[in-house]
Amino acid sequence: MTVAALVDAGADWQAIQAGIASLGLPGVTLELSEVMRGGFRAKHLTVIHPEQHAHRHLADIEQILNRSDVLTENQFELAMRIFRAVAEAEAKVHGTTVDQVHFHEVGAIDSIVDITAVAIGFDLLEVDEIICSPIPTGRGFVHIAHGKCAIPTPGTAELLRGVPLVDANIEAELTTPTGAAIVKTVVDRFARGIPDMTIDAIGYGAGTRDPSDYANLLRIFVGTVEADGETDEVTILETNLDDVSPEVVGYTKQRLLKAGALDVYSTAIQMKKDRPGILLSVICQPVDAAKFEALLFMETETFGIRRHTLRRSKRARAPITVETEFGPVEGKLGWRNDEPVVFTPEYESCAKIAGEQQVSLRDVYRAAEIGFLMQLEEDDEDGEHDHDHAHDHKHDHSHDHDHKHDHDHHH
Numbered sequence: 369m370t371v372a373a374l375v376d377a378g379a380d381w382q383a384i385q386a387g388i389a390s391l392g393l394p395g396v397t398l399e400l401s402e403v404m405r406g407g408f409r410a411k412h413l414t415v416i417h418p419e420q421h422a423h424r425h426l427a428d429i430e431q432i433l434n435r436s437d438v439l440t441e442n443q444f445e446l447a448m449r450i451f452r453a454v455a456e457a458e459a460k461v462h463g464t465t466v467d468q469v470h471f472h473e474v475g476a477i478d479s480i481v482d483i484t485a486v487a488i489g490f491d492l493l494e495v496d497e498i499i500c501s502p503i504p505t506g507r508g509f510v511h512i513a514h515g516k517c518a519i520p521t522p523g524t525a526e527l528l529r530g531v532p533l534v535d536a537n538i539e540a541e542l543t544t545p546t547g548a549a550i551v552k553t554v555v556d557r558f559a560r561g562i563p564d565m566t567i568d569a570i571g572y573g574a575g576t577r578d579p580s581d582y583a584n585l586l587r588i589f590v591g592t593v594e595a596d597g598e599t600d601e602v603t604i605l606e607t608n609l610d611d612v613s614p615e616v617v618g619y620t621k622q623r624l625l626k627a628g629a630l631d632v633y634s635t636a637i638q639m640k641k642d643r644p645g646i647l648l649s650v651i652c653q654p655v656d657a658a659k660f661e662a663l664l665f666m667e668t669e670t671f672g673i674r675r676h677t678l679r680r681s682k683r684a685r686a687p688i689t690v691e692t693e694f695g696p697v698e699g700k701l702g703w704r705n706d707e708p709v710v711f712t713p714e715y716e717s718c719a720k721i722a723g724e725q726q727v728s729l730r731d732v733y734r735a736a737e738i739g740f741l742m743q744l745e746e747d748d749e750d751g752e753h754d755h756d757h758a759h760d761h762k763h764d765h766s767h768d769h770d771h772k773h774d775h776d777h778h779h
Contacts, residue, residue, distance in 0.1 A: 377571025
């Protein structure tokens with residue numbers, strides 16, 4: 369369904385076919401057809417292959433992908449990341465190691481083709497961000513290699529850790545291990561609606577079943593973001609603490625920052641029964657929220673964490689090094705729309721120079737700001753304007769983020 373939707377949305381079908389053919393899988397052919405599901409037109413992919421009973425290991429699949437002289441490095445790496453996600457999930461639920469895992473459904477020829485074709489398709493679309501709606505797993509039972517199993521199966525459930533789910537109230541397996549692995553690997557963040565964008569293409573991928581009560585489709589939007597300045601979405605995690613020491617708060621903040629949080633800060637608050645407390649706040653990318661929540665629960669033993677998703681405006685930025693009387697100082701430029709460019713010296717660079725040369729930190733900051741202004745004047749005299757240069761950066765950045773992609777998992 370994902371491959372068919374990618375092709376319907378504009379991924380080069382011939383390139384996908386060539387990539388699969390390069391794997392050297394005997395007797396494998398792909399058929400792409402137009403079908404109707406619930407009254408809607410869609411693409412449907414069929415993988416035709418000989419009967420096979422092999423249970424492959426991750427190394428076997430890597431060997432198959434390595435046969436190809438057509439797959440790009442990005443396509444190979446993305447396919448292997450998806451397979452590795454499956455291996456890690458299966459290893460956990462079966463109590464074994466990644467190298468010892470026997471792939472069953474996902475190790476079958478059709479799944480190898482599906483995952484590789486998905487990697488090729490996403491790479492061909494050259495999207496900058498992939499956004500996905502909450503995932504419907506479905507209800508009931510399904511027969512797998514280990515027998516009758518509740519939906520979602522253990523492997524699928526493990527893959528969907530940290531992924532928002534939605535109950536579609538449908539008695540069927542709506543998300544397979546292959547689909548869960550794709551989502552886990554390629555999605556940058558999850559959202560309940562389509563982001564602010566202009567839709568350029570829509571792709572519909574059809575499942576094999578054609579139920580009477582819903583359209584068995586997977587929908588993909590490809591579009592362009594038209595934003596005034598730099599905008600993105602972030603998640604804010606908050607927890608109130610009144611029973612941990614300041615050392616624990618400080619240690620937790622450092623761990624969060626080291627793990628990749630965008631910012632961490634604490635605020636003095638008054639809690640119930642007039643108890644003084646601390647509000648610990650974490651700003652992070654939405655896709656990392658679950659990771660930072662786990663860290664907060666572990667380090668603070670808090671009983672609850674609030675989560676907010678906010679859209680923010682920010683300046684575009686670029687690194688710069690300016691010459692000063694104390695030597696080169698690193699900093700960053702910031703710009704937005706037609707506003708004047710902003711320069712900020714980097715604390716670490718200034719602190720290092722202040723310590724090495726035994727001067728005050730304030731003197732180094734002043735010298736860096738003077739050095740930037742002098743460099744700006746020199747560029748003006750040479751006919752090169754830093755402000756215009758900043759707008760060039762903005763222009764390039766906008767083109768780097770021309771496309772956004774939304775997975776709609778309403779089957």
